Amino acid sequence: AQSVAQPEDQVNVAEGNPLTVKCTYSVSGNPYLFWYVQYPNRGLQFLLKYITGDNLVKGSYGFEAEFNKSQTSFHLKKPSALVSDSALYFCAVRDSLVGGYNKLIFGAGTRLAVHP
């Protein structure tokens, strides 16, 4: 069965420092991986996705993610954190079943706190 793990409940980083939010996955077949961000009392906003191609994926708001097949990881990164990046981040994998195009399996989320 497909699954996603986000091993950290919370990540704390100082403004201006690089940040990493970790995600590991377990899938059968090729993984389709996504990162979403959720601000308080809001829905999910798409950040980036990995389907195929370059292992380094660039997304919105200066975020990028590195796909590592051997380590089954898809960590979210940003070179310089902003206080406004503070939010809840979700890693997700698309269900591999035929027709599962709309079924995403989400991790439990990681709360990112960026301190001034």
Next chain:
Amino acid sequence: DAGVTQSPTHLIKTRGQQVTLRCSPKSGHDTVSWYQQALGQGPQFIFQYYEEEERQRGNFPDRFSGHQFPNYSSELNVNALLLGDSALYLCASRFWREGQNTGELFFGEGSRLTVL
């Protein structure tokens, strides 16, 4: 360009009651999915509608039902509400065509249901 819109934003019900949540997909999108996000957890897939039919269903009881209308909008109905149904209900949409199944989902801001 309107994104995914959901109504109502908040509502309170009592155990045993029934609730209907509504969703209008992003312009140009024809596929709607519903997710339940309990407090402190990642979203969980409920079901997906395309061409007015339920195409895929997650691990939710029959108390959860839905509908898609010819204009692609959708409703989620929950009968015989339980305390455990309290959650943020998210609607997501995408444009689906054969061979173009790698696109991301666009989420609405959700309907927060509290069951007392």
